[in-house]
Amino acid sequence: LERLSQLQYRAMEAAASVEDRIHNGQILWYTRRDPFTGEVSPLFSWVRSVCPHTPQFSSGKWRSILRPSYSNETLLIQAQSVTRIYRGDEQQAQSKESESDNKTVTEADMFKPHTIDTGSTKRPESKLKLGKVLLLTKTSRYQHEGNTLSLRGDALREWLQEHGFDANRLWASNQLHVRALAELEHGLARVGAETTVIPVEDLHSGLLED
Numbered sequence: 001l002e003r004l005s006q007l008q009y010r011a012m013e014a015a016a017s018v019e020d021r022i023h024n025g026q027i028l029w030y031t032r033r034d035p036f037t038g039e040v041s042p043l044f045s046w047v048r049s050v051c052p053h054t055p056q057f058s059s060g061k062w063r064s065i066l067r068p069s070y071s072n073e074t075l076l077i078q079a080q081s082v083t084r085i086y087r088g089d090e091q092q093a094q095s096k097e098s099e100s101d102n103k104t105v106t107e108a109d110m111f112k113p114h115t116i117d118t119g120s121t122k123r124p125e126s127k128l129k130l131g132k133v134l135l136l137t138k139t140s141r142y143q144h145e146g147n148t149l150s151l152r153g154d155a156l157r158e159w160l161q162e163h164g165f166d167a168n169r170l171w172a173s174n175q176l177h178v179r180a181l182a183e184l185e186h187g188l189a190r191v192g193a194e195t196t197v198i199p200v201e202d203l204h205s206g207l208l209e210d
Helices: 007-014 072-080 140-151 153-162 165-191 205-209
Strands: 027-031 046-050 132-137 194-198
Touching: 027 153, 027 194, 046 132, 132 165, 165 194
Parallel strands: 132 194
Antiparallel strands: 027 046
């Protein structure tokens, strides 16, 4: 709702003032109505935070929501502030774009688990040796609403727009998520991994044993 990044959320958790943190049982009250003028905006524009069990842990004051927009430079600065877990071979990092760049993703693909076939994928030499890989994928807000409402395509986007969501932004964010997942799958396939993708909520112990 506020487009908070993980860095911003972690900064809130570590804030020196208890009023800036989100405590257990905290209530976040969002509204489209300006609490001072009564003017109603198309999106949630104001929020107040209340801690019901310990009122002194929150100010209860309304504050306006400022949703950030990031330039290439600011995104790069944020990315560089986080330690990379895997640093691939430089030559591999400069290789041509994966086949997934040209893959057309349909809405039907987004709403189902799947397994990628690695049999016909060319596998270059790699220091990373993997056998079976289980990828747990999150459910985006766009997918969640689609599954809950049993809506797809224009019907889903119209419902989102009518209920105060930025449907185009949710759709674009979901597309980025699906594209990133496809690129990860093909990257693992290139090093010979047998990859299975499931939603995280479908994870169970029997699947891990398999």
